[in-house]
Amino acid sequence: MERRYLFGIDDGGRTAGMVSYFFVIGWSIGFFGFHQPNKNTLSAFHLRQTLCLYLTFLAIWFGLSFAQASLIEQSAVFNIESLKIVVIAAFLGLWIYGLNAATNAEEKPIPVIGPAAQHIFSFIIKEQH
Numbered sequence: 001m002e003r004r005y006l007f008g009i010d011d012g013g014r015t016a017g018m019v020s021y022f023f024v025i026g027w028s029i030g031f032f033g034f035h036q037p038n039k040n041t042l043s044a045f046h047l048r049q050t051l052c053l054y055l056t057f058l059a060i061w062f063g064l065s066f067a068q069a070s071l072i073e074q075s076a077v078f079n080i081e082s083l084k085i086v087v088i089a090a091f092l093g094l095w096i097y098g099l100n101a102a103t104n105a106e107e108k109p110i111p112v113i114g115p116a117a118q119h120i121f122s123f124i125i126k127e128q129h
Contacts, residue, residue, distance in 0.1 A: 013038070017046030017102035021095060023054065031125070044127035045118070046102045049110050051125070052117030053098065057091045 016034030019026045020043075027050055035043040064087065068080040094110050101108040109115050 012105065013040040013043030013046075014102065014105045016043035017105075018099065020047050020050045021099040021102060027051065027054070035125070039127050041127045042105060042107060044125045045107045046098070047125045048117045048121040049098050049114055051121055052113050053091070053094060053110060056113055057087070060087055 013035070016030040018030075019034065020030035027047065030043065030050075031047055035047060061084070064080055064084055071080070094113070097108075098110045098114075101110075109118065
C-alpha cells in the first residue's frame with residue numbers, strides 16, 4: 001500500500017509533532033492530517049506527549065478553580081490565584097521543552113509526565129511497525 005503524505009511532506013513525523021503542540025486545533029491537524037495517513041513513531045510519541053500535557057493542565061486548572069470557588073476565605077499567605085500563575089509557568093516551561101524536542105525530531109519525554117504519557121496513551125495513538 002502506498003503511503004500518502006499531506007501536502008507532499010515526508011518528514012518522518014516531525015511536522016505532526018510540532019503542530020500537535022498548538023492545543024486542540026493543532027493536535028487535531030497533527031493527528032488527522034499528518035499522523036493518520038503516515039503513522040510513525042515520532043509523530044505518535046509527540047501526540048501522546050501533548051495529549052497528556054494538555055489533559056494534565058486542564059485537570060489541575062479546573063481542580064484549582066473548583067477549590068477556589070469552594071473556599072470562602074483565603075489567607076493572605078496562600079492564594080489560589082498565585083498557585084494558578086505557578087501552574088501556567090510550569091505548563092509553559094514543559095510546553096517549550098516538548099516543542100523544542102519535536103522541532104529537533106527527538107523523542108525526549110516531557111519531564112514528570114512524559115513516561116506516563118507513553119504508557120497511558122499507547123493504545124489510542126499507535127505507530128505503524
